[in-house]
Amino acid sequence: xxxxxxxxxxxxxxxxxxxxxxxxxxxxxxxxxxxxxxxxxxxxxxxxxxxxxxxxxxxxxxxxxxxxxxxxxxxxxxxxxxxxxxxxxxxxxxxxxxxxxxxxxxxxxxxxxxxxxxxxxxxxxxxxxxxxxxxxxxxxxxxxxxxxxxxxxxxxxxxxxxxxxxxxxxxxxxxxxxxxxxxxxxxxxxxxxxxxxxxxxxxxxxxxxxxxxxxxxxxxxxxxxxxxxxxxxxxxxxxxxxxxxxxxxxxxxxxxxxxxxxxxxxxxxxxxxxxxxxxxxxxxxxxxxxxxxxxxxxxxxxxxxxxxxxxxxxxxxxxxxxxxxxxxxxxxxxxxxxxxxxxxxxxxxxxxxxxxxxxxxxxxxxxxxxxxxxxxxxxxxxxxxxxxxxxxxxxxxxxxxxxxxxxxxxxxxxxxxxxxxxxxxxxxxxxxxxxxxxxxxxxxxxxxxxxxxxxxxxxxxxxxxxxx
Amino acid sequence: xxxxxxxxxxxxxxxxxxxxxxxxxxxxxxxxxxxxxxxxxxxxxxxxxxxxxxxxxxxxxxxxxxxxxxxxxxxxxxxxxxxxxxxxxxxxxxxxxxxxxxxxxxxxxxxxxxxxxxxxxxxxxxxxxxxxxxxxxxxxxxxxxxxxxxxxxxxxxxxxxxxxxxxxxxxxxxxxxxxxxxxxxxxxxxxxxxxxxxxxxxxxxxxxxxxxxxxxxxxxxxxxxxxxxxxxxxxxxxxxxxxxxxxxxxxxxxxxxxxxxxxxxxxxxxxxxxxxxxxxxxxxxxxxxxxxxxxxxxxxxxxxxxxxxxxxxxxxxxxxxxxxxxxxxxxxxxxxxxxxxxxxxxxxxxxxxxxxxxxxxxxxxxxxxxxxxxxxxxxxxxxxxxxxxxxxxxxxxxxxxxxxxxxxxxxxxxxxxxxxxxxxxxxxxxxxxxxxxxxxxxxxxxxxxxxxxxxxxxxxxxxxxxxx
Numbered sequence: 001x002x003x004x005x006x007x008x009x010x011x012x013x014x015x016x017x018x019x020x021x022x023x024x025x026x027x028x029x030x031x032x033x034x035x036x037x038x039x040x041x042x043x044x045x046x047x048x049x050x051x052x053x054x055x056x057x058x059x060x061x062x063x064x065x066x067x068x069x070x071x072x073x074x075x076x077x078x079x080x081x082x083x084x085x086x087x088x089x090x091x092x093x094x095x096x097x098x099x100x101x102x103x104x105x106x107x108x109x110x111x112x113x114x115x116x117x118x119x120x121x122x123x124x125x126x127x128x129x130x131x132x133x134x135x136x137x138x139x140x141x142x143x144x145x146x147x148x149x150x151x152x153x154x155x156x157x158x159x160x161x162x163x164x165x166x167x168x169x170x171x172x173x174x175x176x177x178x179x180x181x182x183x184x185x186x187x188x189x190x191x192x193x194x195x196x197x198x199x200x201x202x203x204x205x206x207x208x209x210x211x212x213x214x215x216x217x218x219x220x221x222x223x224x225x226x227x228x229x230x231x232x233x234x235x236x237x238x239x240x241x242x243x244x245x246x247x248x249x250x251x252x253x254x255x256x257x258x259x260x261x262x263x264x265x266x267x268x269x270x271x272x273x274x275x276x277x278x279x280x281x282x283x284x285x286x287x288x289x290x291x292x293x294x295x296x297x298x299x300x301x302x303x304x305x306x307x308x309x310x311x312x313x314x315x316x317x318x319x320x321x322x323x324x325x326x327x328x329x330x331x332x333x334x335x336x337x338x339x340x341x342x343x344x345x346x347x348x349x350x351x352x353x354x355x356x357x358x359x360x361x362x363x364x365x366x367x368x369x370x371x372x373x374x375x376x377x378x379x380x381x382x383x384x385x386x387x388x389x390x391x392x393x394x395x396x397x398x399x400x401x402x403x404x405x406x407x408x409x410x411x412x413x414x415x416x417x418x419x420x421x422x423x424x425x426x427x428x429x430x431x432x433x434x435x436x437x438x439x440x441x442x443x444x445x446x447x448x449x450x451x452x453x454x455x456x457x458x459x460x461x462x463x464x465x466x467x468x
Numbered sequence: 469x470x471x472x473x474x475x476x477x478x479x480x481x482x483x484x485x486x487x488x489x490x491x492x493x494x495x496x497x498x499x500x501x502x503x504x505x506x507x508x509x510x511x512x513x514x515x516x517x518x519x520x521x522x523x524x525x526x527x528x529x530x531x532x533x534x535x536x537x538x539x540x541x542x543x544x545x546x547x548x549x550x551x552x553x554x555x556x557x558x559x560x561x562x563x564x565x566x567x568x569x570x571x572x573x574x575x576x577x578x579x580x581x582x583x584x585x586x587x588x589x590x591x592x593x594x595x596x597x598x599x600x601x602x603x604x605x606x607x608x609x610x611x612x613x614x615x616x617x618x619x620x621x622x623x624x625x626x627x628x629x630x631x632x633x634x635x636x637x638x639x640x641x642x643x644x645x646x647x648x649x650x651x652x653x654x655x656x657x658x659x660x661x662x663x664x665x666x667x668x669x670x671x672x673x674x675x676x677x678x679x680x681x682x683x684x685x686x687x688x689x690x691x692x693x694x695x696x697x698x699x700x701x702x703x704x705x706x707x708x709x710x711x712x713x714x715x716x717x718x719x720x721x722x723x724x725x726x727x728x729x730x731x732x733x734x735x736x737x738x739x740x741x742x743x744x745x746x747x748x749x750x751x752x753x754x755x756x757x758x759x760x761x762x763x764x765x766x767x768x769x770x771x772x773x774x775x776x777x778x779x780x781x782x783x784x785x786x787x788x789x790x791x792x793x794x795x796x797x798x799x800x801x802x803x804x805x806x807x808x809x810x811x812x813x814x815x816x817x818x819x820x821x822x823x824x825x826x827x828x829x830x831x832x833x834x835x836x837x838x839x840x841x842x843x844x845x846x847x848x849x850x851x852x853x854x855x856x857x858x859x860x861x862x863x864x865x866x867x868x869x870x871x872x873x874x875x876x877x878x879x880x881x882x883x884x885x886x887x888x889x890x891x892x893x894x895x896x897x898x899x900x901x902x903x904x905x906x907x908x909x910x911x912x913x914x915x916x917x918x919x920x921x922x923x924x925x926x927x928x929x930x931x932x933x934x935x936x
Binding site: 285390 | 487489490491492494497498520522526529530532556642643646647652654655656657673674675676677678679680681693705708709710711712713714715716733734737738740741742744745747748749751752753754757758759760763764766767770771773774775777778781782784785786788789792795796799800802803804805806807809810811814815817818819820821822823824825826828829830831832833834835836839840843846847850851854855858859862884914918922
């Protein structure tokens with residue numbers, strides 16, 4: 001007890017620097033930066049030292065771009081591999097670029113392969129070679145092998161440090177092996193059981209080992225059903241597999257089924273969050289959508305999308321142009337037509353968001369896509385009828401024109417149903433052609449809801465003889 | 469080796485029923501449902517039995533609503549707690565509603581508290597009481613206590629089954645304790661070290677225990693820095709904390725700091741994915757956005773949003789109405805004005821998506837919000853200039869009217885900058901008032917980009933004397 005209390009009194013609780021959402025408080029960030037500005041390295045270090053690596057990484061992200069070098073110089077060796085591994089890609093890349101190759105090599109050498117690769121993979125090829133040369137041969141070989149796998153594949157994500165034992169070993173053998181080898185990783189939650197040619201035959205959670213007498217063989221404790229990860233598998237698939245089967249760690253196997261590495265859930269959690277969160281960025285055409293991305297990169301990613309949208313908006317404008325005669329006779333139509341297009345667009349976006357998420361989470365397959373389309377038509381009919389009733393009544397009363405009210409109500413209903421159909425069919429079609437539905441769906445859906453909104457409304461108004 | 473091969477031959481590899489994305493193949497789903505329809509329970513059971521619980525859960529989700537009862541009746545006891553825990557909330561709720569309370573109690577009794585609570589919490593209160601009565605007193609007390617915490621809190625999420633040992637125990641004591649107690653859970657990755665009044669003082673990864681000789685005390689092995697989860701904490705905060713600190717499991721403490729439960733990362737992975745993925749649904753006003761949600765619930769969630777959008781569209785229509793005189797003189801303006809509003813809306817959505825994600829991932833705080841606003845203005849100026857140049861040139865050439873080209877270019881630039889400002893300031897403001905920026909941002913941003921698009925374009929056209 002007393003030891004604990006002493007310890008607690010020694011280290012200032014790092015939570016005090018965090019707000020209720022676990023974010024560093026602005027006062028703390030500015031206090032550190034002021035100390036750095038004033039050249040008071042002692043104070044800056046003293047304040048940063050108790051922080052968790054994830055919080056030191058956050059500190060860099062929250063520091064303005066032009067002050068990050070000074071901060072790095074001041075707190076120096078506190079920026080270890082764990083800090084870099086937690087850092088935003090853009091921020092890390094800029095920071096690593098400023099380091100000497102041998103400094104990067106020192107940091108990479110102390111990390112598991114997966115974290116070392118994450119730091120090195122974004123460097124310029126020449127710098128990368130310089131870092132690799134500065135590493136000792138074992139580390140270099142491991143990292144070079146990882147870099148030989150495609151980006152964002154399991155091979156990049158996995159660590160080579162793992163515990164693999166033969167099936168005939170007893171629990172006692174395993175304990176003695178683990179206790180007797182100082183150099184082994186401590187970062188593992190399961191051990192893998194392999195045959196003589198290094199094919200995985202089973203997995204053992206550490207809790208099973210702990211609960212089993214020394215004399216029992218691991219072959220009798222292990223679970224034979226395993227979820228193996230092919231080394232070429234895309235990280236998004238890896239993340240979905242971890243999520244679906246609630247995995248803590250999984251064996252990675254090469255083309256011949258031999259165990260070559262291990263992925264642990266803590267490396268996958270970031271990917272799960274990134275992949276789930278990127279749909280909203282992709283659907284809006286915001287590219288990687290990272291606030292730390294250089295302005296020019298954000299511009300390039302977003303302007304392409306806006307130009308595409310300009311194209312679809314011009315199509316819609318052309319459709320309106322066909323009805324200039326009608327509008328000239330009744331300018332009120334020009335004021336009302338964006339309502340039909342806009343609310344239709346929103347209805348389409350709703351359906352599209354639901355469909356894209358269902359596809360991304362593997363909930364929507366060929367088995368239930370027809371059912372889902374029927375379901376969305378039903379929802380669209382209900383929504384369309386409600387909105388049509390509201391807007392029809394409002395327009396009838398405001399303009400004291402029942403025919404105009406009927407036209408806008410009919411156009412609204414039709415456009416919402418079209419929007420619902422487009423919102424579910426466009427992503428399903430893109431998915432069937434193995435394109436990412438989040439990337440291109442909204443351009444098509446907006447084009448349909450805009451064009452059809454104007455066409456149906458102005459077309460009905462003309463057909464109904466409103467302006468004659 | 470031979471044993472493994474025999475085993476592999478015995479059990480048909482369940483992967484064969486899955487496509488390359490780990491989804492059940494449509495052929496498999498229809499084969500099972502045909503067997504159920506034909507009353508061939510044997511075949512249905514034989515095909516479903518080798519599946520992982522997560523895949524049995526998927527099978528139910530992919531089965532049409534009206535056939536789920538028949539499927540449940542056919543495969544009966546294969547629907548255990550693990551299957552229910554993996555099942556979509558809506559699908560599970562409907563299935564559980566159809567079971568007798570004592571059947572639910574049998575299932576709940578075999579589960580960890582967190583999974584049992586997930587199944588019971590959505591039931592009608594009367595059914596809930598019936599299930600609780602059918603449980604044995606210990607299970608009932610644990611589940612009743614969990615239900616006493618707020619929905620979506622750590623208290624609901626945690627399991628009570630955990631390993632807690634006193635600091636003075638040796639590693640040998642821990643091993644003997646774990647081996648000697650049959651009733652203990654095997655579902656743990658770390659053990660917690662507690663003081664005599666059950667306050668956690670440290671955490672020990674199982675790998676550290678395994679690598680340490682029997683005589684060493686756990687106090688010398690454990691890590692004293694712990695990330696504790698208050699029992700009332702919202703599950704979204706829990707998920708962010710797991711993600712930030714790369715936790716495998718964490719101790720949950722009550723108001724007095726006493727250890728009351730444990731949350732493991734596999735329970736949090738679903739939440740991380742849900743919370744990250746829900747932004748796209750919230751921003752589009754699609755409610756919970758689940759394809760298994762009853763149609764009426766989807767309708768209610770979405771129609772509210774569409775009515776709100778109808779309101780903002782009417783404001784935009786009113787603004788257009790102010791310029792009816794201008795439009796009457798030059799109907800081309802009516803065809804062009806949706807371009808200014810639409811592309812502005814897209815630019816606003818891009819900025820908004822980036823801001824909402826940065827807020828959700830705790831990357832955007834008071835420390836860098838001014839910097840982020842400046843950054844978005846810069847991106848908007850670049851985007852605005854580009855799009856203005858394209859549309860200005862196009863309109864000048866198509867209508868052979870340089871003044872009209874200049875007016876639409878100026879309006880486009882202004883609206884894209886306004887859109888960028890609204891896209892970053894609206895979510896930041898909502899967040900500052902502790903409202904979820906994903907819920908209401910897009911209504912406000914669309915209102916601004918629509919209204920300002922029409923106002924600036926038609927206003928400039930009038931001011932420039934285009935129609936005189």
